[in-house]
Amino acid sequence: MIRISKRRGQDIAYGAIGIAAFLGLWEYIGVNQLAGLTWPPLTAVLAFLFDPSRQTLFVRATSASFSMVGAGYVAGGVLGIVLAAVAHLVSPLKEGLGRLSSVIHSIPSIALAPLFIVLLSKEWSGMAIATLNVYFILFIATQSGLAAATRAHHDVFTVLGSNRFTRLIRLEAPAALPAIVSGLKYAVPAAFIGAIIGEWFGATRGLGLLMVSAMQNFQIPLLWSAVLITSAGSLMSFGLMSLVERFVYARYR
Amino acid sequence: MPGILKTAFNRYWGVLLILVLWQAWVTIGELNAIVMPQPADVVVDLVGNPGIYLKNGVQTLALAGGGLLLGMAFGSLIAIACWFSRLATGMLVPLAMIFSSVPVVALIPVVARLLGYDIKTVMAIVVIVSFFPAFVFTSAGMRALPPGSEDLFQVLGASRKSRFRHLVLPAAVPNWMIALRLAAPSAVLSAMLAEFLMGQSGLGYMFRAAAGDFATERAFGTSVIATAVSVITFTLSQRAERAVNERWR
Amino acid sequence: MSGGTSILLDHVGKDFEMDDGRKVVAVEDVRLEIGAGEFVALIGPSGCGKSTLLRMLAALEQPSRGRVTVDGEAPEELSRNHRLGVAFQDHALLPWLSVEANVELPFRIASRAVDHARIAELIALVGLKGFEKARPSQLSGGMRQRVSIARALVLRPDVLLLDEPFGALDAVTRRQMNLELQRIWQEQHISTLLVTHSVDEALFLSDRVVVMSGRPGNILKEVSVPFGRPRDPEVMRSGEFHRLEDELTEALEQPGVAA
Known part of the structure; x- marks a missing residue:
C-alpha cells in the first residue's frame, strides 16, 4: 500500500478545496447574475453543452479544431526535435538555425496570420500557427536537452572510442529525453492557442469560429461552452503529458 | 570586412x-499584388502613413505594457498575501496552474462580452494573461530559498516580518523577472488579439480593417509594426532580467 | 567575553518518524555539558545524530526526551534574543548581498543599529579585507566560509554553533581555516559546539572531544585535550597529538560505531 505523506495529503485537500471554491463561485455569480447576463452559471453551461440536440454542432467544431491542434502539435514537434538534432550534429548550421528560430518566435503569431492566409488558405492557418508555436518550444527544449549530458559521461564515451552516432543514440538522446518531454508538455497550451488564433482569422469551422460568432451574436452559453471545451481539451492533454513527464523523469534522470 | x-x-x-x-x-506562383504585396509596396505604405501606424502602435504598446505591469503587480501581491497563509497558497496554486495550462487567449471573447467592447477590456485581458505567470513564479520563488538560509534565520531569531523582508522577498526577485520575460510576449499578443476581435482601434484592429479592405500592403505593414512592438517589449524584459540576475545571483 | 555561558543537554533523545510511519531513534540518551567559555567538538560517523544534537541546541529541533538549557534558559530564548551564532556546512550566504551586507545581516534581523566598525574589524579578522563589495558567487569555497564565520560572530553571541563548517573544503584549505578559526576564537572565548567528522580538526580546535556512536546515537567516549592555547600547528606533529588521534580513531572504528 502506498502511504501518502501528511503534507502531500494536505496539499491535495487544499487544492481540491480551491477548485471547488472556484467552481462554486462561478455558479454563485451566474445564478445571482452578479456579473450581468453574460456570466451564466456553470450548470447552465454544462446543460447547454450536453444537450443532445447540439451534439453534432459541438462534435464537428471540436473535431475540426482538435485535428488542427493535433496536426500542428505533431508537425511542430517533429520539426523542432529534428532541426535541433541537425543543429547539434552539424555545427556550421547551429547558429543560423538558432537565429532563425528566435526571429520567428519574436514575430507575434497574429502578425503571421496575413502571410499564412495568403500562402496557405484560411483553413490551414490554425495548424500553421500551432506548428510554429510548438516548433519553437521543442527546438529550444531539445537543444538544451542535447547539451545536458555531463562532461564525465562524454569523457567515458571518448575513452571507449565511441563514434558520433553511437554517442547520440546511447548518451545524448537519453539525456535529452526529460527536457524534450517537458517541452512537449508546455507545447500543449501553445498548440491550442495557435489553432484558436488561426481559426479567428477566418476559418469556416472549429471552436475558434464558434467563439467569435457566439461573441458577436450574444449567444452566451454557446460562447462559454466553446471556451470550456477548448480549456478541457488543453487541460487533459497537459495532464497526460505531465504523467508521461513523471515517468520519463523517474526513468531517465 | x-x-x-x-x-x-x-x-x-x-x-x-x-x-x-x-x-x-x-x-513562381505568379501571385498578384492583391494577394501578395511586394516588399516595396509595404515600405511605401509604412512611410506614407506614419500617423496611423504610430497612433495604433503606441496605443497597443501602452495597453500591453500597462496591462503587463498591472497584472504582474496583482499576481505578485496575491502571491505575497498567500505567503502568510498556507491554506490560501494551497487553494490558489493548483488553480493558477490549471489556468496556465489552458489557452488563456480563449477567454478574450468571454471577457469582451462581460466588460463590453472597450479599451478597458483590452487592458483587462492583458492583466489576466500576465497575472498567472506572476502569481505562479513569485509563489515558487518565495519558496525556493538559498540552502540553509531558513535555519540561519531561525537561529538568528528573525521575526516573521524580518524573514519576509530580508529573505523571502529578495529570494523571489529572479523568479519575478522570469515571469516578466515570459509574460511580455503574451501580453503584446493578447492585446492585439483583443483589438482584433473587438475591432475598435490599435494594431489588432488594423489587421482586421486591412483584411476587410483587401489592403494587403497595410496588413503586412501592420505585421512589421506588430513585430517591432513585440520585439521591443521582449527585449526590454530580457534586458531587465539579465541586469537583475547579474546583481542577484 | 571570556565569562561565557554554560550549556546542558540533559539526557536528551530524538526520534524521527519516517514517511512510511516507522520510527527511527536518531539520538537515544545523551548527557553533555559545555562549560562557560569551553570549546567542545563532537565527532562520530555520518548519521550518528551529532548534527541533530547541534540542531536541538540551536532550537531548530525539539528533543523527544530530556531538556536542553543554556544558563538555565531554553535555547529558544537565546535565539529570540539574538544571542546565538551559527555556521553551517553550506555557507548559507544570501547570494544577492555583498560580503559586507551578509555580515551585516544579523544586525538587521535583530533590528539593531549596524556597527560598521565591528563589521570592518571582523572582515579583517577573517582575512577578507578588500572583498567587502564582492558577492558570494565571486568567492572561493574557503572565502565563503570565512564570511559565514564572520557573520556568526558579528553580534558577539553567547554560544557559537559550528556544523561541519569546513566539511566541503579541500584538506589544505581546511587546515588553514582551522588555524584561523582558533586565532579568531582566541580573541573571545565563546562557549562553542563544533560538529565534525575530522579527528584532527576536533583535536586541534577543542578543549574536549566527544565521540558519538552510530544509530541510535549515544556518547561513547570523552577525551580532554591537554594542549595549552594558543596552539601552534606544530602541536599536530607531537607524539601526544598522534596518540590521542589514534585513540579517537580507534573509538570511531569500534564495531558498534559504524552507522
Whole structure:
C-alpha cells in the first residue's frame, strides 16, 4: 500500500478545496447574475453543452479544431526535435538555425496570420500557427536537452572510442529525453492557442469560429461552452503529458 | 570586412533562406499584388502613413505594457498575501496552474462580452494573461530559498516580518523577472488579439480593417509594426532580467 | 567575553518518524555539558545524530526526551534574543548581498543599529579585507566560509554553533581555516559546539572531544585535550597529538560505531 505523506495529503485537500471554491463561485455569480447576463452559471453551461440536440454542432467544431491542434502539435514537434538534432550534429548550421528560430518566435503569431492566409488558405492557418508555436518550444527544449549530458559521461564515451552516432543514440538522446518531454508538455497550451488564433482569422469551422460568432451574436452559453471545451481539451492533454513527464523523469534522470 | 560578412551569413542564413523561398513562391506562383504585396509596396505604405501606424502602435504598446505591469503587480501581491497563509497558497496554486495550462487567449471573447467592447477590456485581458505567470513564479520563488538560509534565520531569531523582508522577498526577485520575460510576449499578443476581435482601434484592429479592405500592403505593414512592438517589449524584459540576475545571483 | 555561558543537554533523545510511519531513534540518551567559555567538538560517523544534537541546541529541533538549557534558559530564548551564532556546512550566504551586507545581516534581523566598525574589524579578522563589495558567487569555497564565520560572530553571541563548517573544503584549505578559526576564537572565548567528522580538526580546535556512536546515537567516549592555547600547528606533529588521534580513531572504528 502506498502511504501518502501528511503534507502531500494536505496539499491535495487544499487544492481540491480551491477548485471547488472556484467552481462554486462561478455558479454563485451566474445564478445571482452578479456579473450581468453574460456570466451564466456553470450548470447552465454544462446543460447547454450536453444537450443532445447540439451534439453534432459541438462534435464537428471540436473535431475540426482538435485535428488542427493535433496536426500542428505533431508537425511542430517533429520539426523542432529534428532541426535541433541537425543543429547539434552539424555545427556550421547551429547558429543560423538558432537565429532563425528566435526571429520567428519574436514575430507575434497574429502578425503571421496575413502571410499564412495568403500562402496557405484560411483553413490551414490554425495548424500553421500551432506548428510554429510548438516548433519553437521543442527546438529550444531539445537543444538544451542535447547539451545536458555531463562532461564525465562524454569523457567515458571518448575513452571507449565511441563514434558520433553511437554517442547520440546511447548518451545524448537519453539525456535529452526529460527536457524534450517537458517541452512537449508546455507545447500543449501553445498548440491550442495557435489553432484558436488561426481559426479567428477566418476559418469556416472549429471552436475558434464558434467563439467569435457566439461573441458577436450574444449567444452566451454557446460562447462559454466553446471556451470550456477548448480549456478541457488543453487541460487533459497537459495532464497526460505531465504523467508521461513523471515517468520519463523517474526513468531517465 | 569579409570576416564580418561570413559571421553574418553563419548567423542569418536561415532567415535569408526564408526570404528567398518567399520571393521564389511569389515569382513562381505568379501571385498578384492583391494577394501578395511586394516588399516595396509595404515600405511605401509604412512611410506614407506614419500617423496611423504610430497612433495604433503606441496605443497597443501602452495597453500591453500597462496591462503587463498591472497584472504582474496583482499576481505578485496575491502571491505575497498567500505567503502568510498556507491554506490560501494551497487553494490558489493548483488553480493558477490549471489556468496556465489552458489557452488563456480563449477567454478574450468571454471577457469582451462581460466588460463590453472597450479599451478597458483590452487592458483587462492583458492583466489576466500576465497575472498567472506572476502569481505562479513569485509563489515558487518565495519558496525556493538559498540552502540553509531558513535555519540561519531561525537561529538568528528573525521575526516573521524580518524573514519576509530580508529573505523571502529578495529570494523571489529572479523568479519575478522570469515571469516578466515570459509574460511580455503574451501580453503584446493578447492585446492585439483583443483589438482584433473587438475591432475598435490599435494594431489588432488594423489587421482586421486591412483584411476587410483587401489592403494587403497595410496588413503586412501592420505585421512589421506588430513585430517591432513585440520585439521591443521582449527585449526590454530580457534586458531587465539579465541586469537583475547579474546583481542577484 | 571570556565569562561565557554554560550549556546542558540533559539526557536528551530524538526520534524521527519516517514517511512510511516507522520510527527511527536518531539520538537515544545523551548527557553533555559545555562549560562557560569551553570549546567542545563532537565527532562520530555520518548519521550518528551529532548534527541533530547541534540542531536541538540551536532550537531548530525539539528533543523527544530530556531538556536542553543554556544558563538555565531554553535555547529558544537565546535565539529570540539574538544571542546565538551559527555556521553551517553550506555557507548559507544570501547570494544577492555583498560580503559586507551578509555580515551585516544579523544586525538587521535583530533590528539593531549596524556597527560598521565591528563589521570592518571582523572582515579583517577573517582575512577578507578588500572583498567587502564582492558577492558570494565571486568567492572561493574557503572565502565563503570565512564570511559565514564572520557573520556568526558579528553580534558577539553567547554560544557559537559550528556544523561541519569546513566539511566541503579541500584538506589544505581546511587546515588553514582551522588555524584561523582558533586565532579568531582566541580573541573571545565563546562557549562553542563544533560538529565534525575530522579527528584532527576536533583535536586541534577543542578543549574536549566527544565521540558519538552510530544509530541510535549515544556518547561513547570523552577525551580532554591537554594542549595549552594558543596552539601552534606544530602541536599536530607531537607524539601526544598522534596518540590521542589514534585513540579517537580507534573509538570511531569500534564495531558498534559504524552507522
